[in-house]
Amino acid sequence: MELKAVMTPGRPWAITHPLRAFFVTWIGQLLSLLGSRLSGFALGLAVYQESGSITQFAIYSSLVLLPNLLLSPFAGALADRWDRRRVMLLSDVGAGVNSLIVLLLVTWHDAAFWRSHPWLIYPPVILGAAFTTLRWPAYYAACTLLVPRQHLGRANALIDLAVGVAQVAAPVLAVALLARIGLGGILFIDLLSFLVSTGALLLVRFPAPVRRETDPARRDSLWEEMGLGWKFIRDRPGLMGLTAFTGVFNFVISMVPTLITPLVLSFADVSTLGLVQTTAGVGMLVGAVVASVWSGPRHLVASVLCAHLLSALALLVGCLRPSVPLIAVASSVFLFSIPPIQSRAWAIWQRKVAPELQGRVFAVRRMVTLAASPVASLLAGWLADRVFEPWLAVGGALAGTVGKLLGTGPGRGIAFLMGMLGVVCLGNVLAAWFNPRVRNLEDELSEPAPS
Known part of the structure; x- marks a missing residue:
């Protein structure tokens, strides 16, 4: 039908x-x-x-x-x-x-x-x-x-x-x-x-989408329908890979805001922190405006990966020195990349999921996104306080190696952690690109009939 x-x-x-x-x-x-x-x-x-x-x-x-x-x-x-x-x-x-x-x-x-x-x-x-x-x-x-x-x-x-x-x-x-x-x-x-x-x-x-005759929503209970979104994603390796990619991406973007505040305050005052956060927020707004007026590359997956690569580079550069201009620009570029990633990724889902199933499937995707936030925030604080800051304290375990590049003292362990998050982003991009199911998702997974 x-x-x-x-x-x-x-x-x-x-x-x-x-x-x-x-x-x-x-x-x-x-x-x-x-x-x-x-x-x-x-x-x-x-x-x-x-x-x-x-x-x-x-x-x-x-x-x-x-x-x-x-x-x-x-x-x-x-x-x-x-x-x-x-x-x-x-x-x-x-x-x-x-x-x-x-x-x-x-x-x-x-x-x-x-x-x-x-x-x-x-x-x-x-x-x-x-x-x-x-x-x-x-x-x-x-x-x-x-x-x-x-x-x-x-x-x-x-x-x-x-x-x-x-x-x-x-x-x-x-x-x-x-x-x-x-x-x-x-x-x-x-x-x-x-x-x-x-x-x-x-x-x-x-x-309102007209349901197919075989649409499960016509006969399943509400409880059965709630599990259909996960089953739909699980049965499609490309969407499953994209979900994993999105989960890692959201894990990183949930950790970064938790780390920015103590990183800046380790060498600057509260008013400077406000300036950095405002600059970063402007970057996100500009990214959203650009994404809304420019369609980007024809292949949405490539667009998402390129934007995520930009966010990785911003984290890697921003961790190098305790400099307000450097961190402000890096934060702005990092947040600038988020709207293109999110909007293009959503467009893939909207194109590949039939309209009558989108509520259930999108809810599972959103749940994965939200699940990363509390875990990431708690883990960021623990890693910064208990692991990375002691490593790069004066005389710390990594003071003679990593410390020669990033410096030692308050805040440099947090900077090292942010650099590691940049490496995680690079790994996420490479893993998605070398997964043929994700890389070729737009060609391999057929689109439902237009509504």
Whole structure:
């Protein structure tokens, strides 16, 4: 049965043109992401300041991530069963209601109450993260139906641009707004952002893929569907190899931010660290803009590998000297490479996975991505403190060898670790290139019929 797509029936005022629907949705999600990042940063800062406990802050950070890991398969199955626009609506409405609950909790209780009861904020944090988890499989799967295949890389880059804008702008805005309107005001802004994104989704209509007669979603239970995404990837060696490549890539990009802060502070002050982070953030934004306007090489796999090679070189060069300009430029180049890698990799998945299966398959891919983050962050700190810093301390085990190239003293072990991550990136590129299933993925794995 040929796979076609049908437009979900809508009212006369609804935006049904696919590209227009994508851009309206993108604007709404951009504002929603910015509001969520604002409130998330401000709330985490408040938890730390009021409790005075790094443990409480670490628990808060983990609870934000945990629902994404546990619920991604369910979110993917739901995105394939339901209208993807409605799944995104459920995500925004649920997260918005949760923001209202947090706003009321913050308004009703003073700082002294939160110092003695910090755990009361955890249930709404978990609930909000659970609703947010529903968004991503549906968003990326809907993108395939709204954007022509030749422009999927650019559309994914726009999504990355929205994430980058939120990541760069939110901390700066949150610090400024906390002094003026307080945590309650920021939570109210977050609530307004959800209203805007919900309004955008109410205005648009997404095409809905017509299921094949053999589509498992017609007969399997929800639990069986949740395992289908993994089975789909496992049965295709090229996609399995690409998943492994992505897992290593995300492991590295999760370790680097953890290391940059102590590396810079080992020889510079906090204001210099802010300058380095801002420069790096600008690099990521420029990378997203470039990826959204330039289609890149015809072969997407080659484009992904070339961008990852650039990130490896940035890490190798950035570790050489304790120099602010050198580290700032290297950080900027490193983050510049991330949007092209992510957007082109997503385009491969969107082209090779049938639209009616994308929610489940994309959820597994996202779960692999997220699983690397907490492990990488914890391992980065342990390796830096217990292994690499002692090695390159004055008189350390590697002071007479590696120390002659990188120097010795505070921060040089961290620099050596970052250099080793550059070597890992090089190995990841070579492993993918010399794996014929990955290198020839675009030619060997057929694409589903267009929607």
